[in-house]
Amino acid sequence: xxxxxxxxxxxxxxxxxxxxxxxxxxxxxxxxxxxxxxxxxxxxxxxxxxxxxxxxxxxxxxxxxxxxxxxxxxxxxxxxxxxxxxxxxxxxxxxxxxxxxxxxxxxxxxxxxxxxxxxxxxxxxxxxxxxxxxxxxxxxxxxxxxxxxxxxxxxxxxxx
Amino acid sequence: xxxxxxxxxxxxxxxxxxxxxxxxxxxxxxxxxxxxxxxxxxxxxxxxxxxxxxxxxxxxxxxxxxxxxxxxxxxxxxxxxxxxxxxxxxxxxxxxxxxxxxxxxxxxxxxxxxxxxxxxxxxxxxxxxxxxxxxxxxxxxxxxxxxxxxxxxxxxxxxxxxxxxxxxxxxxxxxxxxxxxxxxxxxxxxxxxxxxxxxxxxxxxxxxxxxxxxxxxxxxxxxxxxxxxxxxxxxxxxxxxxxxxxxxxxxxxxxxxxxxxxxxxxxxxxxxxxxxxxxxxxxx
Numbered sequence: 001x002x003x004x005x006x007x008x009x010x011x012x013x014x015x016x017x018x019x020x021x022x023x024x025x026x027x028x029x030x031x032x033x034x035x036x037x038x039x040x041x042x043x044x045x046x047x048x049x050x051x052x053x054x055x056x057x058x059x060x061x062x063x064x065x066x067x068x069x070x071x072x073x074x075x076x077x078x079x080x081x082x083x084x085x086x087x088x089x090x091x092x093x094x095x096x097x098x099x100x101x102x103x104x105x106x107x108x109x110x111x112x113x114x115x116x117x118x119x120x121x122x123x124x125x126x127x128x129x130x131x132x133x134x135x136x137x138x139x140x141x142x143x144x145x146x147x148x149x150x151x152x153x154x155x156x157x158x159x160x
Numbered sequence: 161x162x163x164x165x166x167x168x169x170x171x172x173x174x175x176x177x178x179x180x181x182x183x184x185x186x187x188x189x190x191x192x193x194x195x196x197x198x199x200x201x202x203x204x205x206x207x208x209x210x211x212x213x214x215x216x217x218x219x220x221x222x223x224x225x226x227x228x229x230x231x232x233x234x235x236x237x238x239x240x241x242x243x244x245x246x247x248x249x250x251x252x253x254x255x256x257x258x259x260x261x262x263x264x265x266x267x268x269x270x271x272x273x274x275x276x277x278x279x280x281x282x283x284x285x286x287x288x289x290x291x292x293x294x295x296x297x298x299x300x301x302x303x304x305x306x307x308x309x310x311x312x313x314x315x316x317x318x319x320x321x322x323x324x325x326x327x328x329x330x331x332x333x334x335x336x337x338x339x340x341x342x343x344x345x346x347x348x349x350x351x352x353x354x355x356x357x358x359x360x361x362x363x364x365x366x367x368x369x370x371x372x373x374x375x376x377x378x379x380x381x382x383x384x385x386x387x388x389x390x391x392x393x394x395x396x397x398x399x400x401x402x403x404x405x406x407x408x409x410x411x412x413x414x415x416x417x418x419x420x421x422x423x424x425x426x427x428x429x430x431x432x433x434x435x436x437x438x439x440x441x442x443x444x
Contacts, residue, residue, distance in 0.1 A: 069191075115264060
């Protein structure tokens, strides 16, 4: 059998088609085929959350989904939600609250935080911690990340 | 690491899956949510020649209430189970367990059927399915058959599913009015595989336990229905003595393995601790 597949999907609003090895996972596809290197590859076993990508509106582990499975799907990476300003307030809050140091985990945290606030606009600190439990940060100790997400939740509530 | 090379087929019908299983046998693996399988491929713990992606087969993605049972299609995602009013009302033990399954990004992909068919002894849903008395529906080219959860899990990652069969649904009896549920697990980080956990459902009639089903995970080579502990509780009201009797009975029920979390003796200790917690919750 052929170990390659042809796929067509929409990534950050643009349709792309590629012929790739079937074993290519989604995060490697966006990084190496599309040169969108904001999604990071950490553990490759679903533990760290650095590869978080949005597929058809929901966050997924980019290392636990094949690019072949995204054929026909709508995919958004940190570059897409950054360019559209969708998460500009989260990015500002992470920056101002020092919620990152090396930044390796940050794209995953931002996409995860955005999904949390979409589901639950005013989460408690415990709910924030539970929701981001699937993302590892080895620099900050999480306190500042929880602060930043909590602040944005408040700002968005106040703006409504 | 990266997976070894394989071919990928997106199946659109069950017949197509049966054809591929006939053709490739053990060299093929079924890809549902992939949240366990993809990790094992990345680690090269398995290297199939063909992956059969079943995610686009219609009719396996709904939650239905019918004839006193909640039927959960094999491809229903954990996040869909978590959001289901049918599950919340009629299968509350499942609703209590799902938030403990991994993390949101994984719950968005992982499937109910995949978790059952993979049969990880440390996973939540196999143990829950024993506590609620679920049945599993298996389909092959020759038809469907139903296997009780209590007869399904045969050993470490080993189930009663035959190589030519595919799990298409789980059927859970609607919880009777006199039964209550409790669920707890111990993990280093919320969402990680549990060190040990317990799912419990059963009758609490006039303050006394009846037909209580405590099912443990992370406590042996498969999800374990704690028969001795459950028997020790029968007809007893909640008391320190009843809790102690159930705890002492666990020695006959559980056979935890030493792992990175600690020795077997520590897990047995933790099994006693969480047993006391769920019984207190059930008695409230």
